[in-house]
Amino acid sequence: MKVITGNRLLDGEVVWLGENGSWVELLSQARVLEGSDELAAALEVARQSLADRVMVDVYEIDVTVEDGRVVPVRLREIIRAAGPTVLPHLGKQARTATA
Amino acid sequence: MYRYDEFDQEFVDQRTAQFADQVRRRLAGELSEDEFKPLRLMNGLYLQLHAYMLRVAIPYGTLNGRQMRKLAHIARTYDRGYGHFTTRQNIQFNWPRLEDTPRILQELAEVEMHAIQTSGNCIRNVTADHFAGAAADEIADPRPYAEILRQWSSIHPEFTFLPRKFKIAITGAPHDRAAVQVHDIGLQLARNDAGEIGFVVFVGGGLGRTPMIGRKVRDFLPEEDLLAYSEAILRVYNRYGRRDNKYKARIKILVHETGLEELKADIEAEFDKIRHGVLRLPEEEVHRIEAYFAPPTLEVLAVTDAAVEARKASDAAFAQFVAHNLNPHRVPGHVSVTISMKPIGGIPGDASDAQMDVIADLAERYGHDEIRISHEQNVILPHVAIRDLPALFDVLVEHKMAEGNAGLITDIIACPGMDYCALATARSIPVAQEISERFGNAERQAEVGELKIKISGCINACGHHHVGHIGILGLEKKGEEFYQITLGGSANEESSIGKIVGRGFSSETVVDAIETLVDTYLGLRTSKEETFLDAYRRIGEEPFKEALYGIG
Known part of the structure; x- marks a missing residue:
């Protein structure tokens, strides 16, 4: 299972590719991709977002599902999805705690 | 300190305008990211894990109150209320928006600052002794x-x-x-x-x-x-x-x-x-x-001050501060004060916008308007009268910058690590925080004495781990954070590169390993005067290896 991620050009915000070619700010809203066809199509959408100057730097990451939640495989991506582990009031983790 | 002449100001203003135009062209699609990236890097703008990061130059670590206040303003207005002092005497802001950076650079230029050549394959900010001129x-x-x-x-x-x-x-x-x-x-x-x-x-x-x-x-x-x-x-x-x-x-x-x-x-x-x-x-x-750089005119004063002595006798924290955070000044009755940016359990080198404002006030009130950033990620007031120390200390206590730990085991250098950095292979800050908490007791760290621990979250060594008396390098092994320990590094006039002591440790066990090393040193030193590094150089790595891994 994979999702596509990257940073938004204008403000650098970490986002993931969601439904219908949108870029979403929470991993929980990301579109989980199964199989190489889905991945290839999603990467094509992501590349278009680079060309459209919505995104800077896009790439795919491995994820798993734990208790119904999408979780990145690598620690780096877990931290990207949450915010600095040393400042829990900053980054996306602050939003998800209150959401 | 140095003041821009018309050439400097024009140069910085031109570069600021040039970068504003480059950002505009990037957003308008006239520049691709491949074209824009080297341009933004030459202006100190990186893309990190969570956001862009702007590295602002502090030439040879020297700045004044007005400049520090501007950094506080930038942290508050364009970032998330804090900045991070680096091992190259610069400051980094971790959350700027690309579209705001031209405005940030304009604001910096107003106080003779910029972010030029803080990245890229060029000659970077020249760094200097943080006690220079004092x-x-x-x-x-x-x-x-x-x-x-x-x-x-x-x-x-x-x-x-x-x-x-x-x-x-x-x-x-x-x-x-x-x-x-x-x-x-x-x-x-x-x-x-x-x-x-x-x-x-x-x-x-x-x-x-x-x-x-x-x-x-x-x-x-x-x-x-x-x-x-x-x-x-x-x-x-x-x-x-x-x-x-x-x-x-x-x-x-x-x-x-x-x-x-x-x-x-x-x-x-x-x-x-x-x-x-x-x-x-x-x-x-x-x-x-x-x-x-003409030094401020300083009156020769008495080297002992009755009020300072009385406060030392009655206030252990103040005594600790005086014992560790002062450096001898060339003018009698004065000292250079290290304001520790290493609160116990805190993030090495981070300062809030409010703390930066307080530092600016203190520099103006007690320090002839001079501030330094050290490569060890602390802030220095280079010219302070000894008699002003109690008043200065009281303000530092109020703003949680009064830790008397300069040069001690909790005065740790740590790079941002995987909490921020796109290159990192492991986190650095949480390890620094755990060591700081483990040894944070004032008597305990004073007993251990001078010990420089330096932590990097990847092989690029921004945290200077190779020259730590104890160095810690964070790596990734099978998806887990993993820490390699080096011993015997030093970055002074007798510099040496630390040697890897043996196999690495998990994030759960690395701080225990550090404690084992410290305890081993305490048991082997000839006296309190023999520092960790001296002891290591005298007896070599074997006793430390044995304590960590057992015999054979």
């Missing part, structure tokens, strides 16, 4: 020379596309507090028999994946040759430095692969061609720049 043991203030090097190296047309980045450090005292031997060029001020100023020159020091101590290429370079000789070194590097492999592109590799003697001959040959040319440094120019 320390009792100083031969001369190194900052005029650092400023001359800054002017020479700023958009130097020949050296804007070097094989790799290039770092220069300079110290004015025999006791090296600027880690000059682990820089591409290290300069140590010296005086010859005739009383003239010159430099001991080291070349090819560096950390990263191939740590090396700089090699001495000159015992005494006359002052007037500073620029010509630096230019000769850079020319040789620019011509012969490797461009085929970025991991072998630093000048240290060139020194290593070419051999010192041959490279020295190349440098001298180049130097000989240009030494009598335009780069010869006129004495008047040195004096002109020196005048900017």
Whole structure:
């Protein structure tokens, strides 16, 4: 299972590719991709977002599902999805705690 | 301190306008990211894990209250209310928006600051002893020379596309507090028999994946040759430095692969061609720049103050602060004060906007409006009267900057690590925090004495782990964070690269391992005067290895 991620050009915000070619700010809203066809199509959408100057730097990451939640495989991506582990009031983790 | 003349101001204003236009062109689609990236990097703008990161230059770590207040304002207005002081005496903001950066650079230019050459393959911010111009043991203030090097190296047309980045450090005292031997060029001020100023020159020091101590290429370079000789070194590097492999592109590799003697001959040959040319440094120019750094007029005062002594006797925290955070000043009755940016359990080098404002106030009130950032990620007020220490300390306590731990085990250097950095392989800050908490008791850390722990979250070694008395390198192994420990590193006038003690530790066990090392030292030292590094150098690694891994 994979999702596509990257940073938004204008403000650098970490986002993931969601439904219908949108870029979403929470991993929980990301579109989980199964199989190489889905991945290839999603990467094509992501590349278009680079060309459209919505995104800077896009790439795919491995994820798993734990208790119904999408979780990145690598620690780096877990931290990207949450915010600095040393400042829990900053980054996306602050939003998800209150959401 | 140095003030911009019309050329400096025009140059910075032009660059700010140029970058604003580059951002506009990027957003309008006239520049691709591939085209824009080198441009933004040359203006200090990175893309990190969570957001963009802007690295602002603090030339040779010197700034005044007005500039510090501007940094606080930027943190508050454009970022998330804090900044991070780095091991190159700069400050980083972790959350700026690309679209705001032209405005941020304009604001910086208003106070004679910028982010030029804080990244990219060029000559970076020249770093200097943080006690420069104040320390009792100083031969001369190194900052005029650092400023001359800054002017020479700023958009130097020949050296804007070097094989790799290039770092220069300079110290004015025999006791090296600027880690000059682990820089591409290290300069140590010296005086010859005739009383003239010159430099001991080291070349090819560096950390990263191939740590090396700089090699001495000159015992005494006359002052007037500073620029010509630096230019000769850079020319040789620019011509012969490797461009085929970025991991072998630093000048240290060139020194290593070419051999010192041959490279020295190349440098001298180049130097000989240009030494009598335009780069010869006129004495008047040195004096002109020196005048900017004229020390404040300080009254000679009593070296002991009754109120300070009484406070020491009644307040253990103040006594601790006085014992560790003061450096001898050349004017009696004064000291340089280290404001620790290492609160127990805190993030090394982070300062909130409110703390930055307080530092600016304190500098203006008690410190002749001078502030320094140290490569050890602390803030220094270089000129403080001893009698003002109690009042200064009270304000620091109120704002949680009063830890009396400078040079002790909790005064840890740590890079941002995987909490922020796109290159990191493991986190650094949580390890620093856990060590700080483990040893945070004031008596315990005073008992351990001088011990420099330095932590990097990847092989690039921004946290200087190679030169930590105890160094910690965070790596990734099978998806888990994993920490390698080195012992015996040092970054002073007797620099050494630490040696890996054995197999690494998990994030759960690495702090226990550090405690084992400290306990082993405490059991083996001849007296409290023998520091961890001294003891390690005397007895070697075996007892430490044995304590960590057992016999065999």
